[in-house]
Amino acid sequence: MIELKNIGVQFSGRDILKDVSVMFHPGEIIGLVAPNGTGKSTLMNVIMNYINPNNGKVILNNTLEYTNKKNEVKIHQLVSMMPDQSDLYNQISGKEHLKIYSSMWSSNTKLIDYTIKELGMTSYINKPTGTYSLGMRQRLCFAMQIVSDTQVMLMDEVMNGLDPTHVELISQILVKKKSEGKTIIVASHLLENLEKYADRIFFMKNGELILINELSPGFEQREITTVRVIGMLNNIKENFTKVFPETNVKVLPNDITLIDVRGYDSRELGHIVEFLKENQLIEFSVGKVTLNDLYSMYYQEV
Known part of the structure; x- marks a missing residue:
């Protein structure tokens, strides 16, 4: 802890x-x-x-x-921190990097070969890291932390x-x-x-x-909290609030409309879905607010 x-x-x-x-x-x-x-x-x-x-x-x-x-x-x-790609030595192999990290943290050396195989690094792990692509270098950095086993x-x-x-x-x-x-x-x-x-x-x-x-209370639970609608025009939103005055609606900067349906039963939810279909809105999903939604709400509010 x-x-x-x-x-x-x-x-x-x-x-x-x-x-x-x-x-x-x-x-x-x-x-x-x-x-x-x-x-x-x-x-x-x-x-x-x-x-x-x-x-x-x-x-x-x-x-x-x-x-x-x-x-x-x-x-x-x-406690260890994943190394940055700038920490790699271009002239030595990926496997040598793993051996160094395993030695520094006195971890089980069997973890080296296991991690190489698990990350699909076998074909290049013995080559100098200077020859690695960006993705290969990133996998190596991750593997280095894994073999530290902290x-x-x-x-x-x-x-x-x-x-x-x-x-x-x-x-x-x-x-x-x-x-x-x-x-x-x-x-x-x-x-x-x-x-x-x-x-x-x-x-x-x-x-x-x-x-x-x-x-967003309930975000971590698997429950229906939100109807996400793409491309809901302003006039339809206005009409929606008249038909469902008790329902909270949030419009995000990325043109996503979030309809809060926490606590709604299947009948109430069905009425909302029916409204969307009647207004030719077919790009919607019923579930919960996403992390992308919350990020947009919290950091990109207009």
């Missing part, structure tokens, strides 16, 4: 992180979502002690804190440069690591993908962490 307690970071008089207090538990995947420059990387760097917060502290397993160099070494044996894993844009097949593959590996009791914190802009596997998702704004479920 890792706890952030009253973490504050200020740069040039501006709050990058403001009194952030949260716990991340074993066997949990945490998603961090926000536009660039809003504090995601800063938060991870504080967890790694690469940035010293102006106030607050990081606590690992209820006891360990960054109070001295000895404790920092202990924490870094349990209790807590931090990943900033882990899916960057990957094709859909490898995005899905890495997502499956993350879920597997979660089942092993790892705490995984992922910052990502691939919202549809993140929504599939993250247990809790936080938005970041004005230096604060906001749990998605607080913005």
Whole structure:
């Protein structure tokens, strides 16, 4: 378990992180979502002690804190951050990189060959990384963190440069690591993908962490909360509010209309669907608000 307690970071008089207090538990995947420059990387760097917060502290397993160099070494044996592609050495092979990371964290060396096979890297893993494509380098960075086998894993844009097949593959590996009791914190802009596997998702704004479920109650549950409509013209929206005056309607900047149907029974829901069909609106879905919807509502309001 890792706890952030009253973490504050200020740069040039501006709050990058403001009194952030949260716990991340074993066997949990945490998603961090926000536009660039809003504090995601800063938060991870504080967890790694690469940035010293102006106030607050990081606590690992209820006891360990960054109070001295000895404790920092202990924490870094349990917490790792996925390397960046700029950290790779072009002249040595991918397998050598994996051996270095396995040695640094004293992990089981059998994990190296297993990870190579699991990520489909066998055909190029013994070649110098300078010959790798963007996607191959990204998979190697991910593999390096996996072979470190730490209790807590931090990943900033882990899916960057990957094709859909490898995005899905890495997502499956993350879920597997979660089942092993790892705490995984992922910052990502691939919202549809993140929504599939993250247990809790936080938005970041004005230096604060906001749990998605607080913005949209019931988001984490599998229940019908929303009818999403594409291309609903203004005159139809006006007519809709007359026919259904008690129903909340939200229009997003991306031309999606969200109709809030939380608590509606099948009869009430049927009336709304019938209205949409009568007005030749066929591009709609019944389910729940998506993470993309919430992102648009929270960060791109007009």
